[in-house]
Amino acid sequence: MAIEGSLQSVDIQDIAQLLNINRSTGLLHIESDAVKGVLFYRDGSVINAEVDGLTGDNAAYVLLGQSEGHFHFEIAEHSSDKLISRSINDLVLEAARRKDTIKRIRSSISHDNIVFLPLVDVRIPSQRKSFSEFEIKLLSMLDGQTDLKEVIGKSGASDFEVVYVVYELEKKGHLKRVDIYKLLEVAPLKKLFGKKTEVQIPSGIVDEWSKESVIYGECKYAEIRTQKMTFGQVEMSTKANNDERKVFMPKNIMAQFEVSPGDRVLVKPILYPN
Template sequence: MALKGQIGNVGLNDIAQLLHLNKKTGMLKIDSNEAKGVLYFNNGNVVDAETQENTGEIAAYELFQAQSGTFEFIATPPHKKVTIKQTLHDLVLESARQKDTIKRLREVIPDNDLVFRAVVDPRLDSLQGNLSKEEIVLLNLLDGTRDVNDLVEDSGLSEFKVLTLLVDLYDKKYIETFEILKILEFEPITGMFISEDTAYVDTLVYNDWKDKLINESRMRVVKIKTQSKRFVVLKLSHKKKIGNKIKFTPSIAQKLKIKEGDKLIVKPISRNIPKDENEELLEDFFD
């Protein structure tokens, strides 16, 4: 059964329903701005799903929210891994519910670059009965350096779940937004004694971060993100009279595909990314 085309001309829900009614077995590949991944069908039922970041039901919810892009169904032997027990009808309904909920959540959290910090201690006895285990996990991660994407990665929760918990905690006034992001211009730095894995900011910028974060252990490294969402994590250092610049080597700039004067989103973070993982992010994911 050859089936491929543009999402939008035909709704993804309709495509899945067609595969379900015809009891097809194979993989439905989806490539859209909302999500890229695969839905696996056994005898017309969705049994597994994969996206770049998630698997199982969470991945299926993401894929069913696709409104544009392309799809292609490829007949294959039955998929051995079964992670989804819900019916197709229930998957589609839950995906639609989450999509509507995310629209409301985005009114509070418009961008995943937003950073929060806890204003309560989750260990307080007075809070124990008012917090779920997931809320406690999230509160313990809110050190004023993690943005929404960091929280998703470090908590092991889905983006939808993290957004839901953050809005709930924000409404309860247990957390607050934290202004730590800086928009700095790239300026190349060279020299015999310049470290390849270090970025330099102005001492005034460094001291501002230190005043807000109090503990310099939260400022070991700095996360640098381009306007096109490429990023790198480098050791953080500082120099006087740099101004609104951030300096690092031209070789790192080349990997990030930026030039002198480009504006970058910069923030300190409290953990290191191993060198080999950092290189893999730059070389494989962004090229």
């Protein structure tokens, strides 16, 4: 039985259960702008799933929560290991629960460029014992510099798991959200007034960073992200009386980031430069 179609017109959970009823064996491919993955069926049971580096149950929850894109079932024998033991009904219910939960959480954590500063030090044994191993891992990664997107990528866990735990840690007062990303306009820095190896940040911006936490007032490096998706870390200095919404760059650094005067870039202070 070959099945394919649009997820805008057919619920993926209905397709998943239909394949279960028909005791199908093969691969259910699901593809959209956001994800590309596969559910492995054997005799109607989902035995494994793969998407964005995830496998098993967590991958299945991601795929069964999709409502956009296309699906295609490929009838085929396969040698996938059995990493999922839950029934299709359990998988569908949990996928629906996660979808509803993440929708609620995303009203608070609306994007993944948010940076969090931990208010506990999990290196101290007396504080460490209050948290699970996964919470300790995230608290160690959320260092006031690394944004949520980077943490999700490095954690080896699903978006849902990371965002849910971060949401709960913030709600309990263990994390502070810090506003350190600044959208600034690129302006040329004349060689007379600065070094070729550094950018200049207006003192007002540095003052804003310091109000978020004093630790940012001592930063000597900045991370820059451009609209062309180039990014990197450079030395920075502070200068008073500059235009408060501009970052001043020498020509060589402008060339490095492929930006021109008037372009806008995201800038944040770096505590631990790479």
